[in-house]
Amino acid sequence: MSFVIRKLNNEQNLGQQLRAMRLELNITLPDMARKTKIRKVFLEAIEQNMFDRLPEPLYTRNLLKTYVRVLGGDIDYVLNRFEVERGTCDFTKASRLPRKRTRAAAFxxxxxxxxxxxxxxxxxxxxxxxxxxxxxxxAPPQISLVEPADGFTTNQAVIKIVGKTTQNSTVRVNGEEILLSKDGAFETEVALERGLNLITVEGAKRYSRPATIYRRVILKQEQAALEKAFGG
The missing domain is CATH 1.20.5 (Single alpha-helices involved in coiled-coils or other helix-helix interfaces)
Known part of the structure; x- marks a missing residue:
């Protein structure tokens, strides 16, 4: 025999209505537990309208659907009454935002x-x-080479290399390391060969890439020959 909950006493709460339907069908609470596979303690909480003793709302709705299905009642009506009597509005409907979107907005x-x-x-x-x-x-250190200028021409067989670099750097002139002052200044001498000489000044910090400056210096051949002939 099928019953519709709307025909029951509307002054009763949801739990009372469900209990009345169960008793009218002569179904005991243990029998209902066996038929629905719902724990007896949950059935008692439903019939006593003690929703705080029930699981999460989503799980409780499934319990109610199973319960009402056995009674042959109106599932939509029961779920709506459940939402009203819980005093909440998180029951998902097409006109409402999805729960996931609500949670994202709340976050x-x-x-x-x-x-x-x-x-x-x-x-x-x-x-x-x-x-x-x-x-x-x-980053490579900055090197400022004061002298000589690039393309410098000289009659002297020995030329001074004067410059300055970043502190705590290492400077090599033509591959030979030279000493720096505390402020990074350096000075050394380089012997020239007749004709074009390429002087390489390389500076680097401990973990940096090297910075390299090239200077082309020309030693006049006539003067170099005289210096060699007369012993400088």
Whole structure:
């Protein structure tokens, strides 16, 4: 025999209506538990309208569907009454937003958005700082070569190399390391060959790429020959 809950006493709450239907069908609570595979404690909570003793709303709705199906009642009516008597409105309908979207909206509150923005800015700031530090460490040192000028022509068989570089750098002139002053200044001498001489000045820091400067210096052949002939 099928019953429709709407025909029962509307002054009764949902649990009372369901219990009345069960008793009218002469179904005991243990029998209902066997038929529905629902634990007796949950059936008692449903019939006593004690929703706080029931599982999550989604699971409870499934319990109610199974319960009402056995009684032959109106499932939609029972679910609507359940939502009303729970005093909530999270029952999903086509005209309402999906629960997942509601949770996403709840997650992105203004306070959380501000915290997330601060976190992103902090991470970006740290990354930028570290990037500058790495770039500073790996960047080649600056070398300023005071003399000689490129293309310089001289009658002297020995020429001075004068310049300045970044502190704590290593400088090599034609492959030979030279000493630096505390402020990075350096000075050394290079013996020239007759004709065109290519002087290489290379500077580097501990973990940096090298910086290289080239100078072309010309020693006049006539003067070089005289110096050699008369012993300089």
């Amino acid at each position: 992105f509150t203004p306070a959380r958005f501000v915290k997330l923005a601060i976190l992103i800015l902090t991470v970006c700031g740290i990354a930028t700082y570290l990037g500058f530090q790495v770039r500073s460490i790996t």
